[in-house]
Amino acid sequence: MEKYRGLSPAQFFHRNKEIAGFSNPARALYQTVRELVENSLDATETHGILPDISVEISLDPSNQDKVTVKVADNGIGIPIHEIPNVFGRVFYGSKYVVRQTRGVFGLGVKMAVLYAQMTTAQPIYVKSAPRNSEFIGEYLLYIDVDKNIPHIVKMRIKKKDNPKIHGTVVRLTLEGSWLQAKKRIEEYIRRTALIAPYATIKYKTPDEELIFRRVSKKLPEPPRIGRYHPKGVDVEILKELIRSLNDHSITLQDFLVKSFEGVGEKIASEFIVWAGFDPSLKVKELRLSDLEALASKMRTFDKWRRPRPVTLSPIGEELLKDGVKNILKPSFVKAVTRPPSSYGGHPFIVEVAVAYGGEIPPQDQPMVLRFANKMPLLYDEGVDVSRKVVNEIDWSVYKVKFPAPLAVITHVCSTKIPFKGVGKEAIADVPELEHELEIAIREAARRLRSYITRMERLHEIQRKEAT
Ligand code: ADP
Numbered sequence: 001m002e003k004y005r006g007l008s009p010a011q012f013f014h015r016n017k018e019i020a021g022f023s024n025p026a027r028a029l030y031q032t033v034r035e036l037v038e039n040s041l042d043a044t045e046t047h048g049i050l051p052d053i054s055v056e057i058s059l060d061p062s063n064q065d066k067v068t069v070k071v072a073d074n075g076i077g078i079p080i081h082e083i084p085n086v087f088g089r090v091f092y093g094s095k096y097v098v099r100q101t102r103g104v105f106g107l108g109v110k111m112a113v114l115y116a117q118m119t120t121a122q123p124i125y126v127k128s129a130p131r132n133s134e135f136i137g138e139y140l141l142y143i144d145v146d147k148n149i150p151h152i153v154k155m156r157i158k159k160k161d162n163p164k165i166h167g168t169v170v171r172l173t174l175e176g177s178w179l180q181a182k183k184r185i186e187e188y189i190r191r192t193a194l195i196a197p198y199a200t201i202k203y204k205t206p207d208e209e210l211i212f213r214r215v216s217k218k219l220p221e222p223p224r225i226g227r228y229h230p231k232g233v234d235v236e237i238l239k240e241l242i243r244s245l246n247d248h249s250i251t252l253q254d255f256l257v258k259s260f261e262g263v264g265e266k267i268a269s270e271f272i273v274w275a276g277f278d279p280s281l282k283v284k285e286l287r288l289s290d291l292e293a294l295a296s297k298m299r300t301f302d303k304w305r306r307p308r309p310v311t312l313s314p315i316g317e318e319l320l321k322d323g324v325k326n327i328l329k330p331s332f333v334k335a336v337t338r339p340p341s342s343y344g345g346h347p348f349i350v351e352v353a354v355a356y357g358g359e360i361p362p363q364d365q366p367m368v369l370r371f372a373n374k375m376p377l378l379y380d381e382g383v384d385v386s387r388k389v390v391n392e393i394d395w396s397v398y399k400v401k402f403p404a405p406l407a408v409i410t411h412v413c414s415t416k417i418p419f420k421g422v423g424k425e426a427i428a429d430v431p432e433l434e435h436e437l438e439i440a441i442r443e444a445a446r447r448l449r450s451y452i453t454r455m456e457r458l459h460e461i462q463r464k465e466a467t
Pocket residue numbers: 035039040043073075076077078086087092093094095102103104105106107108109110168
């Protein structure tokens with residue numbers, strides 16, 4: 001006889017931790033650092049705060065496989081009553097909105113908590129001082145995996161000494177392989193410093209202490225929370241939006257204009273006529289079959305305006321150049337930020353830098369440094385769209401002869417990055433994205449060609465003068 005039962009989200013990820021990047025002790029340590037750092041960056045720059053982040057990794061003296069990771073930030077903090085859920089409940093967070101952030105799933109830090117409690121049986125420590133609050137909350141908690149709810153071991157609330165301070169400290173201990181992970185983790189931190197040159201990151205490990213000081217105090221314009229674009233809707237999104245309306249008399253016309261991105265009065269009327277709906281129809285009265293027709297018509301109508309990029313926060317050519325210069329120390333760099341584009345109703349912006357010479361080691365193929373929503377992507381390069389585009393370019397057109405000291409830096413910003421998995425390591429080859437990447441890389445590469453030509457001439461002159 002078969003026995004039937006359900007599985008809680010926490011149980012699911014407990015069983016399938018590999019799909020979130022926690023496949024072995026080295027990878028789990030890397031992923032833990034990554035999830036904590038990314039939350040810290042989201043909590044700062046998304047809210048207009050220049051990030052000050054400290055990352056500390058230490059080993060248990062009696063067992064080197066027990067690794068403690070501590071990350072502290074000066075971010076907006078977490079409302080004290082929300083702390084248990086954001087750290088103790090899989091699929092809980094503040095980023096389920098249309099806005100560019102590193103986090104999207106409401107999963108990352110819970111994976112780290114789960115992995116820590118699975119391997120060392122230790123709870124997570126969180127201390128948070130929310131902005132605009134007089135208090136600081138401190139918790140020790142773990143996840144009740146069966147129920148997918150937080151289990152609080154200890155909590156304490158105290159008054160802030162200085163009402164102006166804000167930020168969060170997270171500390172947890174997991175079974176990890178520091179020896180195997182340290183190179184990747186250091187590389188991850190270096191690349192984070194490259195893409196966020198306005199951040200100061202302190203990095204302390206059993207082997208070294210590094211400080212990546214900000215090279216710029218310019219913060220990119222933070223992303224704003226936007227609305228869905230009609231091209232990206234489905235029946236469930238429509239249901240959710242209609243459910244959230246308080247006004248029962250709202251018409252289809254008003255609904256389209258008020259609830260969606262890229263829809264003005266005129267386009268809304270045009271759409272309604274084209275789709276054969278009655279403009280005075282009350283959306284609260286739509287039946288399921290109407291919603292299905294509406295969603296499908298909305299996706300196929302081709303006159304919507306493109307989504308505006310206010311929900312995005314690219315870093316811009318200047319900061320990208322600063323970051324590349326500071327970390328890679330090349331002799332040439334050209335950065336290109338493309339105008340906004342979109343795929344399936346999701347806005348995106350591609351930024352690219354091509355760097356050459358200097359301290360970049362010569363390699364048989366271009367080095368590719370990939371970023372998505374300001375997150376460095378280190379794994380699964382072989383299946384990523386950026387690698388594909390870079391490989392398809394004939395670099396001899398740009399006078400590059402391999403082995404060459406060439407690095408291509410790609411940054412994709414979107415409210416919906418088409419990742420291939422929840423571990424967020426590789427971006428799928430969406431045609432629109434591929435196209436933008438290619439245009440951007442070629443534009444930067446043309447400048448590289450001029451630079452190489454200039455250098456060749458210079459050498460030629462020097463050679464002649466020498467003889
Ligand atoms: P995600 O980042 O995808 O939303 P996480 O599980 O990593 O999911 O985090 C859950 C939520 O916890 C976040 O949405 C955020 O609201 C909050 N959070 C986590 N870490 C921090 C932090 N350092 N500062 C402020 N808020 C945080």
